[in-house]
Amino acid sequence: MEMLRFCTVGSVDDGKSTLIGRMLYDAKSIFQDQWDAVELASSNRGDEYTDLALLTDGLRAEREQGITIDVAYRYFSTPRRKFIIADTPGHIQYTRNMVTGASTADLALILIDARHGMVEQSRRHAFIASLLGIPHFVVCVNKMDLVDWDEAVFERIRAEFTAFASRFHVADITFIPVSALKGDNVVDRSTNTPWYQGATLLHHLEEVHIASDRNLIDARFPVQYVIRPMSGEHHDYRGYAGTVTGGVMRPGDEVVVLPSGFTTTIEAIDSYDGPVAEAYPPMAVTIRLTDDLDVSRGEMICRPGNRPHASQDVDAMVCWMTDQTALREGAKYVIKQTSRVARALVRDVRYRIDVNTLHRDQQASELQLNEIGRIQFRTTLPLFADEYRRNRGTGSFILIDEQTNSTVGAGMILSTEASS
Amino acid sequence: MSEPSPSLQTYELSHLRQLESESIHIFREVVAEFERPGLLFSGGKDSIVMLRLAEKAFWPGRIPFPVVHVDTGHNFPEVLEFRDRRAEELGLRLIVGSVQQAIDEGRLVDETGPRATRNRLQTPILLETIAQHKIDAAFGGARRDEEKARAKERVYSFRDEFGQWDPKNQRPELWNLYNGRHRQGENIRVFPISNWTELDIWQYIQEEGFEIPSIYLAHERPVFKRDGMLMPVSPFLTPNADEPVFDARVRFRTVGDMTCTAAVASEAATLETVIAEIAATRITERGETRADDRFSEAAMEDRKREGYF
Numbered sequence: 124m125e126m127l128r129f130c131t132v133g134s135v136d137d138g139k140s141t142l143i144g145r146m147l148y149d150a151k152s153i154f155q156d157q158w159d160a161v162e163l164a165s166s167n168r169g170d171e172y173t174d175l176a177l178l179t180d181g182l183r184a185e186r187e188q189g190i191t192i193d194v195a196y197r198y199f200s201t202p203r204r205k206f207i208i209a210d211t212p213g214h215i216q217y218t219r220n221m222v223t224g225a226s227t228a229d230l231a232l233i234l235i236d237a238r239h240g241m242v243e244q245s246r247r248h249a250f251i252a253s254l255l256g257i258p259h260f261v262v263c264v265n266k267m268d269l270v271d272w273d274e275a276v277f278e279r280i281r282a283e284f285t286a287f288a289s290r291f292h293v294a295d296i297t298f299i300p301v302s303a304l305k306g307d308n309v310v311d312r313s314t315n316t317p318w319y320q321g322a323t324l325l326h327h328l329e330e331v332h333i334a335s336d337r338n339l340i341d342a343r344f345p346v347q348y349v350i351r352p353m354s355g356e357h358h359d360y361r362g363y364a365g366t367v368t369g370g371v372m373r374p375g376d377e378v379v380v381l382p383s384g385f386t387t388t389i390e391a392i393d394s395y396d397g398p399v400a401e402a403y404p405p406m407a408v409t410i411r412l413t414d415d416l417d418v419s420r421g422e423m424i425c426r427p428g429n430r431p432h433a434s435q436d437v438d439a440m441v442c443w444m445t446d447q448t449a450l451r452e453g454a455k456y457v458i459k460q461t462s463r464v465a466r467a468l469v470r471d472v473r474y475r476i477d478v479n480t481l482h483r484d485q486q487a488s489e490l491q492l493n494e495i496g497r498i499q500f501r502t503t504l505p506l507f508a509d510e511y512r513r514n515r516g517t518g519s520f521i522l523i524d525e526q527t528n529s530t531v532g533a534g535m536i537l538s539t540e541a542s543s
Numbered sequence: 544m545s546e547p548s549p550s551l552q553t554y555e556l557s558h559l560r561q562l563e564s565e566s567i568h569i570f571r572e573v574v575a576e577f578e579r580p581g582l583l584f585s586g587g588k589d590s591i592v593m594l595r596l597a598e599k600a601f602w603p604g605r606i607p608f609p610v611v612h613v614d615t616g617h618n619f620p621e622v623l624e625f626r627d628r629r630a631e632e633l634g635l636r637l638i639v640g641s642v643q644q645a646i647d648e649g650r651l652v653d654e655t656g657p658r659a660t661r662n663r664l665q666t667p668i669l670l671e672t673i674a675q676h677k678i679d680a681a682f683g684g685a686r687r688d689e690e691k692a693r694a695k696e697r698v699y700s701f702r703d704e705f706g707q708w709d710p711k712n713q714r715p716e717l718w719n720l721y722n723g724r725h726r727q728g729e730n731i732r733v734f735p736i737s738n739w740t741e742l743d744i745w746q747y748i749q750e751e752g753f754e755i756p757s758i759y760l761a762h763e764r765p766v767f768k769r770d771g772m773l774m775p776v777s778p779f780l781t782p783n784a785d786e787p788v789f790d791a792r793v794r795f796r797t798v799g800d801m802t803c804t805a806a807v808a809s810e811a812a813t814l815e816t817v818i819a820e821i822a823a824t825r826i827t828e829r830g831e832t833r834a835d836d837r838f839s840e841a842a843m844e845d846r847k848r849e850g851y852f
């Protein structure tokens with residue numbers, strides 16, 4: 124069975140929780156005791172209806188305040204696919220948590236209330252989802268029952284969203300008119316929207332083609348850990364363990380190890396379950412090389428004719444995730460990219476993006492909590508990186524504050540060429 | 544230069560193999576970056592799957608960390624036997640933190656009464672064992688589908704010097720880039736199988752064909768009914784006068800302390816039939832079988848804040 128990870132975003136009251144509840148319920152993935160607990164909590168609070176949001180809001184503070192603070196993960200499957208839902212908070216204050224949920228998503232499910240059309244938050248969510256490189260968007264125009272299933276309303280929102288999305292990169296957008304409350308076009312096809320020829324939401328989630336979203340062209344193997352048993356029959360064994368982060372790797376392939384630049388060939392690809400003929404993303408395997416090289420964690424195995432950029436100059440979009448300090452020019456952080464750890468100096472804040480209007484403020488010299496901007500770094504070691512858009516695995520990094528040990532920034536690499 | 548030639552091969556991994564790869568990646572990352580990891584073994588099917596994943600992650604080397612068991616003194620004998628045998632087979636060091644010993648030494652006070660459980664007493668012993676052995680990363684077999692507080696927890700769950708989880712202030716966790724940095728005395732709980740569901744676990748056990756303790760399959764045993772759950776009779780749990788004991792065919796869905804783990808009525812004596820039952824069930828495993836989570840809506844969140852797994 125295939126697996127699809129998607130994140131859900133929407134403003135407060137657009138019906139996100141109702142939609143997830145509806146999908147889980149109709150796909151028979153809500154358990155009776157979960158349902159009973161939600162009903163009980165709902166009636167204890169004096170709600171008139173069973174509040175499906177209680178299914179996903181798992182923390183005490185969230186239930187008390189009636190808002191989603193952090194990502195909740197939900198799981199369900201149909202005979203075709205296993206789904207992992209990252210239910211992310213829509214409020215601007217929790218953007219960093221939305222980014223956490225969006226970073227691994229194959230698809231973004233964006234909710235829009237048919238009565239209100241696109242609001243500031245929809246724009247922000249769409250922009251962030253695109254920034255995080257989510258290849259597929261599904262825009263659910265919800266509460267269609269409240270606008271008399273009017274095709275014109277749906278078309279207007281579709282046109283508005285399409286125009287907005289043309290300002291950044293999205294590979295694939297699908298629009299679906301739904302009523303989360305009544306279930307129209309969620310799992311079952313609606314008779315209220317004869318003008319809509321497309322798939323229901325669940326059908327789309329089951330069918331959307333995600334296999335080619337992975338990069339199967341550029342072979343990338345960041346060495347994560349060196350396996351050296353140094354005992355018994357495996358006395359001389361030296362294997363490089365890691366997760367294939369691009370391309371297809373096979374025994375016999377000529378490879379180069381960065382940064383040393385030594386070329387050799389893949390002797391074998393090992394796994395507990397036996398030799399591997401072809402390793403591809405996201406397989407975790409162990410590579411043995413023909414020559415006895417001394418390769419360590421943080422180094423990169425790739426093909427001689429297809430290498431990542433190796434550079435100490437990094438140009439990236441960064442989302443800042445702490446309120447304790449601001450990202451400022453001259454500041455230094457620990458940077459972690461693949462299995463490589465170095466230190467990074469902020470050389471230049473090129474601009475800050477207003478996530479609501481996409482306006483670029485060239486005067487900005489810092490990023491505050493939840494702000495996004497284009498930053499130029501200089502690193503102590505060269506990173507072996509690709510553009511994020513080409514490879515999410517080798518194009519992403521996190522920034523860690525050395526004083527607090529917190530993860531303070533998320534970066535998506537635009538290029539690794541020195542800027543003038 | 545020869546680039547890989549296009550072929551008809553689709554290079555797709557099944558969901559179980561994707562989950563497996565993700566877990567292996569996490570195990571390796573921790574061992575590469577921490578000084579003294581340890582694997583918390585609960586005896587449950589989840590820790591058994593964890594052991595297999597760890598074995599795969601470092602093969603042909605041995606698992607490079609010890610197994611830590613917080614023994615409440617109320618364990619299923621089948622589980623202890625299994626634990627010792629697996630540790631021996633894998634050549635693992637076994638660290639046991641004993642709740643019974645702490646009670647005997649007067650450091651902890653046992654609960655009394657018919658509903659006494661040692662569940663809460665596990666936490667201080669866990670923290671003590673972690674501190675004593677200077678464990679900086681403790682692998683746990685928790686899954687996000689188990690419970691709503693767990694649904695919110697990161698793969699790397701940062702704990703302060705008191706072992707506490709601060710759910711409102713979790714570190715952002717992006718892609719597969721984990722941040723394990725911490726100060727002395729703090730530690731990280733790591734949950735490599737966060738994204739697995741109960742059904743995934745069972746399907747994996749079946750695909751891999753490995754052994755699990757016999758109590759997971761249907762067997763005959765004396766039980767009594769309490770709060771609608773089938774509780775096993777044991778030296779540690781005696782029924783009240785109004786709780787008649789009867790023999791039933793049962794299996795366990797989760798395995799924890801014998802005083803708070805309930806059985807489910809079942810005829811499923813093989814993995815295939817267990818999987819069929821799980822796939823059809825309408826009740827979560829914790830809701831059905833864990834008395835400890837029924838205290839309140841936020842029971843798990845509260846225990847985690849105190850330092851629980």
Ligand SMILES: Nc1nc2c(ncn2[C@@H]2O[C@H](COP(=O)(O)OP(=O)(O)O)[C@@H](O)[C@H]2O)c(=O)[nH]1
Binds near residue numbers: 134135139268301
């Ligand atoms: N009429 C109608 N109401 C809806 C629909 N979807 C959600 N609602 C209502 O909108 C309100 C907010 O929904 P909720 O799911 O809590 O929104 P969230 O904040 O995005 O999670 C609730 O009163 C829902 O019952 C819909 O399709 N039609």
